[in-house]
Amino acid sequence: MSYSPSIYKFLEGSDTPVPLDMDVVRAVLRPYDVGDPKLTAVEDGHLQYRVRAADGSEAEIYADGTGISVERPHSGSGVFAIVAELASRLEAVIVEPSEGVFLCGTEALAHLPANMREEAVLMEMTGEAVEAALIGPRPS
Template sequence: MGWSPLIYTFVDGGEVPVPPDPALVRAVLEPHDVGDPRLTVGEDGTLAFWIRASDGSEAEVTADRHGILVSRPHAGAVFGIIAELVSRLGAVILDPGGSGVVCRAEELAHLPAGMREDAVVIEMTGEAVEAALTRPRHP
């Protein structure tokens, strides 16, 4: 896949996402990181991971004070890792490719008002995330 979903945490309908908890991001992603551990934390505090799931599917994940970018996720179990991260952060997934916002029911009320109507509410599992982000788009 050539697109990159974004993970953001919103609170109380605020328009600006809150920074992700770096310790939580590391706790979820480090066990799956196959990249160079010396490159995990950048000089500016940005976290970078190259994660691989048990089925060999992969994604590059970068987290900074604004949110998390998931670059080129492969189809497969890597979406389970992404779903775990999103759930534990109480976050949502923004798909710049067209499906809008994907979230659990718990996060729906925290979205900015303009995002709630078109949000896709799912159970946050790898299979549900992959289906919501990769389903065909209709104009």
């Protein structure tokens, strides 16, 4: 896939993302990391993971203090379940920039800036729901 959804957290309607809890990011991603553990933490404090879900779907995930970038997610609800778990546990929003799609659960919705709240898609944060919203439903 050529798109790169991102994850950001907002508070009290501010349009500036707030710092993420990097301990939560590590806790969610570490069990799925198939990359070199020595390369997870970058010198500047950023984190990078190559994750693989049980269904074989993968993505490269990069996190800094205020955002998470999901690079080249493979089609498969497993990797999207990881993305959904990250967003849910961080009470954050998933942004697909090329389409201007903002996906969030109820916790994150209340904190979005007004202009984003109007465009947000309130949804249950599951792998299947996130995958369908970002790339469409999988054929049966």
